Amino acid sequence: xxxxxxxxxxxxxxxxxxxxxxxxxxxxxxxxxxxxxxxxxxxxxxxxxxxxxxxxxxxxxxxxxxxxxxxxxxxxxxxxxxxxxxxxxxxxxxxxxxxxxxxxxxxxxxxxxxxxxxxxxxxxxxxxxxxxxxxxxxxxxxxxxxxxxxxxxxxxxxxxxxxxxxxxxxxxxxxxxxxxxxxxxxxxxxxxxxxxxxxxxxxxxxxxxxxxxxxxxxxxxxxxxxxxxxxxxxxxxxxxxxxxxxxxxxxxxxxxxxxxxxxxxxxxxxxxxxxxxx
Amino acid sequence: xxxxxxxxxxxxxxxxxxxxxxxxxxxxxxxxxxxxxxxxxxxxxxxxxxxxxxxxxxxxxxxxxxxxxxxxxxxxxxxxxxxxxxxxxxxxxxxxxxxxxxxxxxxxxxxxxxxxxxxxxxxxxxxxxxxxxxxxxxxxxxxxxxxxxxxxxxxxxxxxxxxxxxxxxxxxxxxxxxxxxxxxxxxxxxxxxxxxxxxxxxxxxxxxxxxxxxxxxxxxxxxxxxxxxxxxxxxxxxxxxxxxxxxxxxxxxxxxxxxxxxxxxxxxxxxxxxxxxxxxxxxxxxxxxxxxxxxxxxxxxxxxxxxxxxxxxxxxxxxxxxxxxxxxxxxxxxxxxxxxx
Numbered sequence: 001x002x003x004x005x006x007x008x009x010x011x012x013x014x015x016x017x018x019x020x021x022x023x024x025x026x027x028x029x030x031x032x033x034x035x036x037x038x039x040x041x042x043x044x045x046x047x048x049x050x051x052x053x054x055x056x057x058x059x060x061x062x063x064x065x066x067x068x069x070x071x072x073x074x075x076x077x078x079x080x081x082x083x084x085x086x087x088x089x090x091x092x093x094x095x096x097x098x099x100x101x102x103x104x105x106x107x108x109x110x111x112x113x114x115x116x117x118x119x120x121x122x123x124x125x126x127x128x129x130x131x132x133x134x135x136x137x138x139x140x141x142x143x144x145x146x147x148x149x150x151x152x153x154x155x156x157x158x159x160x161x162x163x164x165x166x167x168x169x170x171x172x173x174x175x176x177x178x179x180x181x182x183x184x185x186x187x188x189x190x191x192x193x194x195x196x197x198x199x200x201x202x203x204x205x206x207x208x209x210x211x212x213x214x215x216x217x218x219x220x221x222x223x224x225x226x227x228x229x230x231x232x233x234x235x236x237x238x239x240x241x242x243x244x245x246x247x248x249x250x251x252x253x254x255x256x257x258x259x260x261x262x263x264x265x266x267x268x269x270x271x272x273x274x275x276x277x278x
Numbered sequence: 279x280x281x282x283x284x285x286x287x288x289x290x291x292x293x294x295x296x297x298x299x300x301x302x303x304x305x306x307x308x309x310x311x312x313x314x315x316x317x318x319x320x321x322x323x324x325x326x327x328x329x330x331x332x333x334x335x336x337x338x339x340x341x342x343x344x345x346x347x348x349x350x351x352x353x354x355x356x357x358x359x360x361x362x363x364x365x366x367x368x369x370x371x372x373x374x375x376x377x378x379x380x381x382x383x384x385x386x387x388x389x390x391x392x393x394x395x396x397x398x399x400x401x402x403x404x405x406x407x408x409x410x411x412x413x414x415x416x417x418x419x420x421x422x423x424x425x426x427x428x429x430x431x432x433x434x435x436x437x438x439x440x441x442x443x444x445x446x447x448x449x450x451x452x453x454x455x456x457x458x459x460x461x462x463x464x465x466x467x468x469x470x471x472x473x474x475x476x477x478x479x480x481x482x483x484x485x486x487x488x489x490x491x492x493x494x495x496x497x498x499x500x501x502x503x504x505x506x507x508x509x510x511x512x513x514x515x516x517x518x519x520x521x522x523x524x525x526x527x528x529x530x531x532x533x534x535x536x537x538x539x540x541x542x543x544x545x546x547x548x549x550x551x552x553x554x555x556x557x558x559x560x561x562x563x564x565x566x567x568x569x570x571x572x573x574x575x576x577x578x579x580x581x582x583x584x585x586x587x588x589x590x591x592x593x594x595x596x597x598x599x600x601x602x603x604x605x606x607x608x609x610x611x612x613x614x615x616x617x618x619x
Contacts, residue, residue, distance in 0.1 A: 011480060011481035012449050012450075012451045012480055012481035012482050013451070013481060014300065014325055014360050014374075014451035014452070014481075014483070015360075017360075017373070017374055017450070017451050018360045018361065018362065018370075018374065018451075021362070021369075021370040021373045021374060022369065022370075022373070023367065023369060023370060024369055025369065029402065032399075032402075033400050036396060036399045036400050037400075039396070040385065040387075040388065040396055043387060043388060043392065044387040044388075047387055047428075048387070111385075111386065112379065112381055112382055112383040112384065113383055113384055113385040113386070114383075115349065115377075115379055115383040116377070116383035116384070116397065116444065117400075118348075118349055119347055119348070119349055119372060119375070119377040119383075120372060120397065120400055120401060121369055121370075121372035121373040121401060122372075122400050122401070126400075
């Protein structure tokens with residue numbers, strides 16, 4: 001083998017390179033780099049299919065479990081609980097998927113390849129945003145399986161296919177936005193375990209202190225107040241309206257507004273703390 | 279290269295001499311907690327040379343390199359690369375510098391070819407060209423056969439070669455190599471040296487760190503010796519070696535109690551003190567010429583000091599250190615902090 005550089009190659013001229021160097025990354029370059037990072041994350045997913053276990057198992061398990069445990073108590077029987085519960089499970093599943101984003105980013109950041117990403121002239125946000133774009137696939141799988149399991153158990157959404165698809169789409173958008181919170185946690189925590197712990201503490205109140213599984217009317221006043229402002233409640237109500245009656249309610253707008261606010265706060269925070277890590 | 283072109287990105291006036299340099303650093307400082315890992319280092323690397331930074335584990339070599347590569351914040355002092363200020367223009371610096379770390383910065387989940395393709399595409403190389411460059415580099419670094427296998431199956435040497443290949447995709451004019459041969463077998467080490475020489479022949483400038491005096495000697499045009507975050511010496515490898523003598527006499531005394539007597543004799547014959555090894559009864563004596571070994575041995579024999587083994591070797595980094603700093607390299611305490619990651 002020969003490790004010598006081919007002599008016929010053109011000489012590297014430092015002065016030309018300095019003159020040609022760009023001062024900052026353009027938006028177009030940032031998008032291209034984010035997509036390349038997404039390509040990398042997809043390759044990684046394909047080679048480590050066990051990553052999909054939580055995404056696939058949770059909707060199936062929780063739908064069956066919650067329907068039989070809470071169905072009788074809350075709605076009288078399982079059948080009448082499904083329209084209330086399935087959009088709730090959808091929100092919960094999507095949130096759990098977000099959590100994995102933070103944990104996996106932390107694990108990834110500890111590997112040598114992140115050193116190279118940092119040393120390359122690329123947008124700082126690309127290594128964070130890339131995996132999140134790839135995660136859209138996970139949200140889609142999780143959301144589809146939730147509805148699939150509901151259908152198997154006898155759920156007949158009144159909103160029809162269009163309503164269900166709209167609900168899934170809204171859940172994916174919300175999941176992707178909320179994932180920035182967990183990405184931020186991923187960049188500040190010391191270890192993947194810490195990310196997991198902190199994320200649980202964020203995720204459980206968000207999911208259970210919402211109208212995902214029980215009607216708000218049954219809650220004490222102070223709790224109901226929190227549940228009403230919780231973005232997950234808005235997502236759940238919006239998804240119920242869409243899936244059960246093909247109704248685009250004001251809740252959709254509230255959900256999207258919450259998404260924009262979350263991204264506006266946590267995307268810059270994530271990039272800042274990622275940069276500080278160097 | 280013209281000064282005006284290079285001066286464009288610099289903080290200083292275009293006539294500043296520092297714009298002629300590939301790397302110019304003044305008073306670099308990095309503090310971790312209360313510990314000053316890099317404590318006021320000045321560095322000038324001329325274009326087209328191989329500059330070696332020599333020092334033991336924990337001396338601050340890697341930290342210094344990471345600051346220059348924009349991977350760590352510079353706490354105090356300033357640095358320029360081809361006249362561009364490192365702290366002010368990190369994006370420009372990242373286009374000019376290729377970094378190869380001590381442990382391979384490649385993606386374990388991808389194949390070798392996919393790694394090179396990814397790094398090329400990320401840096402704006404178009405798809406057909408990224409593919410061509412990947413194939414070309416895989417060939418140059420003897421990785422064609424393993425090109426489509428997952429990196430997890432690669433040996434240490436193969437990873438190191440892939441890592442270097444990944445740094446060369448856009449052919450940056452300045453290349454940082456952090457201990458490029460630590461942990462490699464002698465044959466792979468020699469190949470890595472050839473590759474590094476090839477880079478300079480292509481017009482690149484190389485800044486490398488090493489723990490091995492012979493590596494600095496073989497490769498570097500100039501060497502800076504770093505210890506406890508400070509630069510303790512700088513010069514050509516020949517100048518450094520003259521400071522420590524050209525060879526070293528290693529003695530193991532039959533009776534460790536006779537060490538003080540032996541030290542006294544060496545001092546009388548050569549006019550300098552030997553280095554005591556942690557091992558009982560072992561002494562290292564720096565020699566300007568190997569011939570002087572005989573004088574020392576005869577004097578010991580005359581004094582009745584009995585020797586159980588003797589050898590004459592090239593000076594090691596330990597001897598260079600002792601000669602330059604007056605203390606040992608603390609290797610025993612710090613081994614593994616950098617190496618085993």
